[in-house]
Amino acid sequence: MRLFLGQRAWVLQRVTALVLLFLLALGAATLLTGPPLDYERWHALATSTHGAVLIVVFFAALGLHGWIGVRDIALDYIHAPMLRLALLAVVGVLLFAIVIRVVLTMAAHFAGGA
Amino acid sequence: MRLSIYRFNPETDLKPRMQDYELAPEAGDKKLLDALMRLKTIDDSLSFRRSCREGVCGSDAMNINGRNGLACLTPLVGLKEPVVLRPLPGFPVIRDLIVDMTQFFAHYHSIKPYLINDTVPPERERLQSPAEREKLNGLYECILCACCSSFCPSFWWNPDKFIGPAGLLQAYRFISDSRDTATAERLAYLDDVYRLFRCRTIMNCTEVCPKGLSPSHAIERIRQALVRESS
Numbered sequence: 009m010r011l012f013l014g015q016r017a018w019v020l021q022r023v024t025a026l027v028l029l030f031l032l033a034l035g036a037a038t039l040l041t042g043p044p045l046d047y048e049r050w051h052a053l054a055t056s057t058h059g060a061v062l063i064v065v066f067f068a069a070l071g072l073h074g075w076i077g078v079r080d081i082a083l084d085y086i087h088a089p090m091l092r093l094a095l096l097a098v099v100g101v102l103l104f105a106i107v108i109r110v111v112l113t114m115a116a117h118f119a120g121g122a
Numbered sequence: 123m124r125l126s127i128y129r130f131n132p133e134t135d136l137k138p139r140m141q142d143y144e145l146a147p148e149a150g151d152k153k154l155l156d157a158l159m160r161l162k163t164i165d166d167s168l169s170f171r172r173s174c175r176e177g178v179c180g181s182d183a184m185n186i187n188g189r190n191g192l193a194c195l196t197p198l199v200g201l202k203e204p205v206v207l208r209p210l211p212g213f214p215v216i217r218d219l220i221v222d223m224t225q226f227f228a229h230y231h232s233i234k235p236y237l238i239n240d241t242v243p244p245e246r247e248r249l250q251s252p253a254e255r256e257k258l259n260g261l262y263e264c265i266l267c268a269c270c271s272s273f274c275p276s277f278w279w280n281p282d283k284f285i286g287p288a289g290l291l292q293a294y295r296f297i298s299d300s301r302d303t304a305t306a307e308r309l310a311y312l313d314d315v316y317r318l319f320r321c322r323t324i325m326n327c328t329e330v331c332p333k334g335l336s337p338s339h340a341i342e343r344i345r346q347a348l349v350r351e352s353s
Contacts, residue, residue: 014313015348080322083315084279 017076024073031066060114067110071103123147123157124204127168130215138215140206147198154201155182155193169218177332180267183210184219190269192332210272212281226268229285233293233311238304254300261295261340263333264288270327270337276320283316287327287337290318294340297347309351312344 038053039045053059078099086092123145130138143165147157155175162168171181175194182193185208187201213221239248271277271286285293293312296302312318318341327337 013315014319015345015352017315018319018345019349084276084320084322 017079021073021076021080024069024076027065027069028073031062031069034062035066055117060118064107064111064114067107071107075100075103123198123201125157125161126204126206127161127219128208128215129168129218131167131217142204151198153194154186154196154198154205157198157205158182158193158207169220171220178265180265183267183269183272183332185209185211185272190273190330192267192269195332210268212272212274212278213268221268221272223268225281226271226286226288227266229271229289230266230292232317233285233289233296234304234308235292235296237296237299237302238307239301240303248301250300257298257300258295260335261291261298264291264295264335265333266292267332269330269332273326273330274321275324275326276322280316280320284320285312285317287321287341290321290344291335291337291340294344297344305347306351309344309348313348318344318348 043049054063075096079096082092082095086095125143125145126140127143128138129135129141143161145157145161145164147160151157151160153175155172158168158170158172162170170184170193172194173179173181175182177192177195180192183190184193185206186193186196187206190210193207207219209215209219209221213223213226216222266288268288270291271288274287276284277286290312293308297305297308302308321338321341323338323342325338328335328339331337
């Protein structure tokens with residue numbers, strides 16, 4: 009897949025790192041300011057339209073960033089092609105499942121109108 | 123002074139061993155290479171490369187007390203004893219401190235280390251402005267001693283595919299040369315998951331370069347050039 013070769017993967021890794029850094033800082037700033045963090049406030053933040061979108065973006069960036077990182081480690085250390093392919097497939101499916109789970113959870117919440 | 127030196131003769135030894143030496147340096151012995159040359163008069167079976175003895179040829183690169191360097195540039199004063207000398211890490215050993223650099227130079231040749239310019243040559247020479255010439259400083263001085271590549275973990279992991287810091291520094295030397303017209307082709311060749319992007323910015327290369335160059339900086343500039351080229 010050309011998308012994950014050479015400089016594209018390298019750029020994607022850095023772009024997703026910046027997205028994660030920004031969202032982590034935004035999350036920390038949001039949680040550290042305002043009223044004390046209880047369940048109601050946490051729920052309200054996570055289920056607001058902005059909050060839900062940012063959470064999905066965060067996990068999507070995390071999945072992509074994590075997979076490229078694991079791919080880099082595999083390229084360095086695992087030289088058997090089939091073993092490397094299997095590891096990358098397993099990690100890819102796991103990370104993708106996490107992102108899909110987050111998307112489905114958010115979608116279910118908004119579909120339910122809660 | 124005491125030395126502990128890696129010895130391996132493929133004709134007689136099944137595996138390498140460390141051999142201890144006691145040596146009394148004489149007044150003129152200032153550098154580690156002087157000590158090795160004196161040692162050679164005592165034990166002529168000890169093998170190592172050397173030529174210019176002044177940090178220009180890069181022949182006597184070796185691992186000195188766990189750190190790559192040139193024996194001819196390493197002062198005897200201040201060396202922790204016993205001075206442990208090993209061949210360059212990650213390179214196949216031919217004998218004692220002599221390593222096989224075939225692959226290292228294959229990587230070097232792969233980046234086409236010469237000016238490529240298909241335009242009609244001028245009558246005298248292709249001129250550069252002082253600013254254009256300035257860009258080559260910190261790049262052209264590389265003597266290909268392999269201290270950097272041999273100290274790079276990414277090179278240890280993929281020595282057959284990763285060009286390594288020395289080759290990439292040389293690649294950037296031609297990419298940044300105003301007289302070269304093959305920048306796009308050079309960048310396209312380097313845009314590979316192994317050739318360039320195995321570099322993990324560990325920066326051992328910059329740390330050990332005996333000429334004070336910064337291959338990691340050159341690698342970063344190649345990456346930036348690639349991004350500019352594709353945007």
